[in-house]
Amino acid sequence: MRLVTLDTGSKANGYILTNGSEALIIEAGVKAIEAKKALGFRTSIIQGCIISHSHADHSRYGVDYARAGIDVFAPVDVFKIPHNRNRPVMPHKKYKAGGFTFMPFDVPHDVVTYGYIIEHQDCGKVLFMTDTYLCEYKLPKVDHLLIEANYDYNILDHCIEEGDTHPAMKDRLMTSHMEIGTTITYCTELKPRTVVLIHLSDGHSNEEDFIDRVTGATGAKVVAAKKGLEIYLDEL
Numbered sequence: 001m002r003l004v005t006l007d008t009g010s011k012a013n014g015y016i017l018t019n020g021s022e023a024l025i026i027e028a029g030v031k032a033i034e035a036k037k038a039l040g041f042r043t044s045i046i047q048g049c050i051i052s053h054s055h056a057d058h059s060r061y062g063v064d065y066a067r068a069g070i071d072v073f074a075p076v077d078v079f080k081i082p083h084n085r086n087r088p089v090m091p092h093k094k095y096k097a098g099g100f101t102f103m104p105f106d107v108p109h110d111v112v113t114y115g116y117i118i119e120h121q122d123c124g125k126v127l128f129m130t131d132t133y134l135c136e137y138k139l140p141k142v143d144h145l146l147i148e149a150n151y152d153y154n155i156l157d158h159c160i161e162e163g164d165t166h167p168a169m170k171d172r173l174m175t176s177h178m179e180i181g182t183t184i185t186y187c188t189e190l191k192p193r194t195v196v197l198i199h200l201s202d203g204h205s206n207e208e209d210f211i212d213r214v215t216g217a218t219g220a221k222v223v224a225a226k227k228g229l230e231i232y233l234d235e236l
């Protein structure tokens with residue numbers, strides 16, 4: 001299974017899981033045309049698009065995917081414009097899109113936000129979790145983990161001391177985004193073979209250090225997502 005990062009971070013998020021004959025889009029922060037381009041314009045292989053929450057960097061182009069004839073699965077408040085491709089989802093219920101099955105679970109953020117446990121016979125279990133600071137549920141062991149590694153407390157504190165970051169930012173981040181220490185805890189508990197770190201903050205993260213720390217704690221193959229990155233989940 002190939003994972004394509006269309007974009008990641010606070011401006012836009014979009015990822016594709018594809019085995020060549022089926023594809024699942026994760027997040028709609030990037031135009032549908034970019035997803036189609038990444039798939040060689042084989043639009044018919046797209047089984048659906050799943051969205052975590054209503055913030056624009058994750059959902060801005062949801063209606064763009066719906067208008068392209070793609071089922072869009074998301075928390076109900078994401079759907080601002082009615083469309084017959086809108087598929088509101090509920091946490092802890094299972095859904096199917098082609099060979100992909102997925103189950104949303106709710107996580108704390110400043111709007112309704114779902115992580116997803118995605119399964120496909122070609123990659124096993126993939127857990128996707130972003131824009132939260134913790135998960136209140138016990139999560140299952142997974143094969144691959146796509147998880148936010150937004151910031152590092154030390155870097156954040158340093159930026160506040162230097163006056164580069166407003167002190168109020170810390171309160172918001174601590175209750176809405178994932179600190180690398182928390183990310184590492186999940187990476188250790190869920191025992192994935194592959195970890196893809198996503199949604200790294202521009203100013204409050206250190207990609208190399210994050211990769212080293214997660215690798216050291218887990219022994220998993222670890223990469224940091226960036227625009228245009230393509231990896232094979234089982235062939236890292």
Ligand SMILES: [Zn+2]
Pocket residue numbers: 053055109131
């Ligand atoms: Zn958000």
